[in-house]
Amino acid sequence: MELTEAxxxxxxxxxxxxxxWGINRTMAQIHALLLLSPEALTTEEIMESLxxxxxNANMTLRDLMGxxxxxxxxxxxxxxxxFLADKDVWNIARQVAAERRKRELDPVIKVLDELSKVKGDEKDPEFATFSKSVHDINKLAKNVDKTLETMLKAEExxxxxxxxxxxx
Amino acid sequence: MELTEAxxxxxxxxxxxxxxWGINRTMAQIHALLLLSPEALTTEEIMESLxxxxxNANMTLRDLMGxxxxxxxxxxxxxxxxFLADKDVWNIARQVAAERRKRELDPVIKVLDELSKVKGDEKDPEFATFSKSVHDINKLAKNVDKTLETMLKAEExxxxxxxxxxxx
DNA sequence: CTAAACTTTCAAAAAATACTGAAAGATAAA
DNA sequence: TTTATCTTTCAGTATTTTTTGAAAGTTTAG
Structure with missing residues (x-):
């Protein structure tokens, strides 16, 4: 395979x-393009390449900086x-993990904590099942959260x- | 908060x-509904509830079985x-991890392996950068893969x- | 066999998401 | 100040994804 094709x-x-994985295609592609570019690129070059x-280029570049x-x-x-991409893959992984944790995991944990507080009759199967699922998922989410937290500080x-x- | 509201x-x-996370809303919702249901539900009840x-109900239930x-x-x-959901959250996590690995991670690793084989001039910055990014991402992907593999066999x-x- | 009860399919419609392009907004040099 | 260069915005359009609903398919009972 040719480099260009590759x-x-x-x-x-x-x-x-x-x-x-819920990341818009253009964003992933611009990121990929910049990962392959030894030199920083201009908006013009990115528009052209892709x-x-x-x-679209402007908004997506903004997002990637975010x-x-x-x-x-x-x-x-x-x-x-x-525009220049950080080429350190471990940094990239941590950055993505950190952002998704903040944007998606943390809000879910907040809701689960609220839902954990709901009181009801343990004899009622509806309540018992609700209670177990919420409790178990909450525990899992917190374990993931703690693990991410540690990963974010770690060396590859x-x-x-x-x-x-x-x-x- | 009331149980119904919760x-x-x-x-x-x-x-x-x-x-x-790239999973269609209906699918996640039917799954959630079944996680909260002590008893198995019929298509009719699910349609009604959501x-x-x-x-939609039929196709999504099929997917969830998949x-x-x-x-x-x-x-x-x-x-x-x-229809009845497995309520064991650790099983669920493993199941999802296993499927996404098979559907998404494995194919990417296959492509990265191919791209790793591309030869070129190490003095060419374009090639050197390509080579480094592909190599590093491939390594990360394989570490994740191995970790998942072990997780799939593990007890919570x-x-x-x-x-x-x-x-x- | 026929009818009733239920499931599956899929073309068309709707909804959600992403993208375009032209105009407006900045900034800096002349 | 004016002009040239570059960036940002966003209403409108296009594309992709999801959902609907009615018709076709299947299974069982009578």
């Missing part, structure tokens, strides 16, 4: 995976902005090392 | 979380089918016990 395949695959509109995955660069004597090698030792 | 909130929250059409999250029950002397208490010991 880069294309990478961008496409990343886009597909993203959309399966055949997308200026509006996820902490890319950064804006300025060059002396130039007005236009350049130490992290996987410990995991594989644990599961040896 | 059940509603649970179903709604589960639906929202699902859709943020105000959805027969077609994910291994619910099962069909038959009752002596009755024609209609009843042992699993979290080991995790928290490791991170103490």
């Amino acid at each position: 880069r294309q395949k990478f961008i496409e695959t990343w886009g597909k995976l993203g959309s399966e 055949s997308i509109s200026r509006g 996820w902490g995955l890319i950064e804006k660069q300025h060059r002396a004597g130039e007005r236009k902005e350049y 090698n130490w992290f996987w090392g410990s995991i594989f030792k644990m599961f040896k | 059940r509603q909130k649970f179903i709604e929250t589960w639906g929202k979380l699902g859709s943020e 105000s959805i059409s027969r077609g 994910w291994g999250l619910i099962e069909k029950q038959h009752r002596a002397g009755e024609r209609k089918e009843y 208490n042992w699993f979290w016990g080991s995790i928290f010991k490791m991170f103490k």
